[in-house]
Amino acid sequence: MQCPATSLVKNNDTIAAIATPPGRGGIGIVRISGTNLEQLAQTILGKLPDPRHAGLFNFLDQNNQVIDQGIVLYFPSPNSYTGEDVLELHGHGGPAVMNLLLTRCLQLGARLAEPGEFTLRAFLNEKLDLAQAEGVADLIEASTANAARCAVRSLHGEFSSAIHQLVSALIDLRVLVEATLDFPEEEIDFLQSAHAVEQLASIQTKLEQVLSASRRGNLLQEGIKVVLTGQPNVGKSSLLNRLAGDEIAIVTEIPGTTRDTIRQSIEIEGIPLHLIDTAGLRETSDIVEQHGIARAYAAIEQADLVLLLVDGRYGVTKEDHSVLARLPKELPVLTVHNKIDLSGQLSRIEEDTSGTAIYLSVKSGEGIELLRTVLLKTVGWQTNIAGEGAYMARQRHLQALLHAKELLKRAETWLHTADQLEILAEELRLAQQALSSITGEFTSDDLLGEIFSNFCIGK
Numbered sequence: 269m270q271c272p273a274t275s276l277v278k279n280n281d282t283i284a285a286i287a288t289p290p291g292r293g294g295i296g297i298v299r300i301s302g303t304n305l306e307q308l309a310q311t312i313l314g315k316l317p318d319p320r321h322a323g324l325f326n327f328l329d330q331n332n333q334v335i336d337q338g339i340v341l342y343f344p345s346p347n348s349y350t351g352e353d354v355l356e357l358h359g360h361g362g363p364a365v366m367n368l369l370l371t372r373c374l375q376l377g378a379r380l381a382e383p384g385e386f387t388l389r390a391f392l393n394e395k396l397d398l399a400q401a402e403g404v405a406d407l408i409e410a411s412t413a414n415a416a417r418c419a420v421r422s423l424h425g426e427f428s429s430a431i432h433q434l435v436s437a438l439i440d441l442r443v444l445v446e447a448t449l450d451f452p453e454e455e456i457d458f459l460q461s462a463h464a465v466e467q468l469a470s471i472q473t474k475l476e477q478v479l480s481a482s483r484r485g486n487l488l489q490e491g492i493k494v495v496l497t498g499q500p501n502v503g504k505s506s507l508l509n510r511l512a513g514d515e516i517a518i519v520t521e522i523p524g525t526t527r528d529t530i531r532q533s534i535e536i537e538g539i540p541l542h543l544i545d546t547a548g549l550r551e552t553s554d555i556v557e558q559h560g561i562a563r564a565y566a567a568i569e570q571a572d573l574v575l576l577l578v579d580g581r582y583g584v585t586k587e588d589h590s591v592l593a594r595l596p597k598e599l600p601v602l603t604v605h606n607k608i609d610l611s612g613q614l615s616r617i618e619e620d621t622s623g624t625a626i627y628l629s630v631k632s633g634e635g636i637e638l639l640r641t642v643l644l645k646t647v648g649w650q651t652n653i654a655g656e657g658a659y660m661a662r663q664r665h666l667q668a669l670l671h672a673k674e675l676l677k678r679a680e681t682w683l684h685t686a687d688q689l690e691i692l693a694e695e696l697r698l699a700q701q702a703l704s705s706i707t708g709e710f711t712s713d714d715l716l717g718e719i720f721s722n723f724c725i726g727k
């Protein structure tokens with residue numbers, strides 16, 4: 269659901285929502301935010317609660333009948349989550365009582381909050397920057413302990429502060445370059461004596477560190493798509509089942525068993541891997557199988573990593589070579605020599621110029637642990653540092669960081685030649701803008717709408 273564009277404008281009407289999940293629970297919370305909640309609080313509670321003190325109150329309907337009794341927290345502006353007055357009514361967590369409470373708030377002039385609208389207000393009132401606001405949503409969404417730790421780091425502003433440090437170093441360099449523009453005769457000396465080249469190199473090194481921490485965090489959040497491909501009957505579906513620990517795909521000794529793509533998500537050390545089993549690749553006149561093979565190639569187009577399975581008894585055949593030739597050039601490929609129980613080989617990893625090969629038996633399980641380790645290594649996950657220091661970066665953050673990296677690379681060329689200083693100044697300005705988009709200083713309303721509409725209601 270998309271946030272209406274109007275809610276991106278700083279609104280000060282009163283919003284209310286049930287902040288706890290639907291269903292029954294010990295406690296349910298109705299949360300209200302607005303510029304002046306005194307009247308509403310007094311009407312529902314009979315008196316104004318003390319700020320930031322838990323108090324026991326009756327929650328009253330329009331006839332002064334008690335809807336529920338519970339704890340109330342009142343945070344007057346500006347010391348609240350949204351920066352406005354915030355009132356939390358902690359009642360009993362049943363759908364009927366929660367709806368009665370919410371309806372009462374709406375009768376008193378509140379409007380139902382849009383998804384993420386409380387956090388949007390916090391952002392617009394500068395309680396949080398955009399990366400922190402995204403950290404809130406990512407923390408709620410986190411499905412592993414590692415992901416939760418990363419998200420909380422973003423929420424506490426560690427990611428934002430790394431970005432701010434980069435931006436501030438970049439501003440220093442920009443000031444220098446812009447000043448040099450005013451004295452063109454002395455430009456080389458001026459930049460040299462101010463160590464401009466060193467300043468830029470140090471920014472690039474820091475950016476590289478942030479990028480690497482962000483990539484690791486992004487892996488934790490989004491995981492990677494791994495496509496299993498190869499000739500029919502080599503054991504692709506068997507491997508999917510083995511890694512998933514369940515009989516997901518049909519396995520038979522008949523070549524051409526799998527027709528459709530079969531998707532299953534698993535986790536290795538908290539990293540989500542989205543496995544996609546596909547139809548065996550071969551020349552065929554069977555129309556259903558042809559469709560399956562087309563889907564297999566379509567899945568490969570979307571893959572982050574391909575496992576090319578081969579029968580260990582025959583190794584990489586000329587058919588496999590023609591499959592390899594069709595794969596996108598940049599796509600990492602692991603060759604898996606399966607069925608070593610039949611070929612009599614030992615489980616092992618071999619690395620050469622053509623890439624990494626792993627020998628295993630899906631049937632006996634020998635070499636499967638090795639495969640798990642290699643999978644993590646291939647996606648850049650360093651087990652020893654795991655989630656330490658990783659930032660819960662989203663795709664848009666990675667793109668902004670990569671864009672800034674490219675602009676700085678271009679700036680480097682101009683700086684070394686001390687030529688075309690106007691262009692250099694412009695590259696630096698754009699790099700700063702790219703970085704600032706992460707924390708929300710340069711962000712379009714459309715993007716804000718998209719980000720906040722993906723929150724749950726009540727947050």
Ligand SMILES: Nc1nc2c(ncn2[C@@H]2O[C@H](COP(=O)(O)OP(=O)(O)OP(=O)(O)O)[C@@H](O)[C@H]2O)c(=O)[nH]1
Nearest residue numbers: 500501502503504505506524525526548607630631
């Ligand atoms: N001996 C042995 N047999 C295996 C091994 N892995 C899979 N098989 C057998 O090989 C046959 C084919 O396995 P599948 O997993 O269906 O192969 P596939 O690559 O998915 O085949 P298609 O779906 O036809 O493309 C089955 O009979 C499996 O039991 C293995 O490591 N050792």
Ligand SMILES: [Mg+2]
Nearest residue numbers: 504505525526
């Ligand atoms: Mg199969």
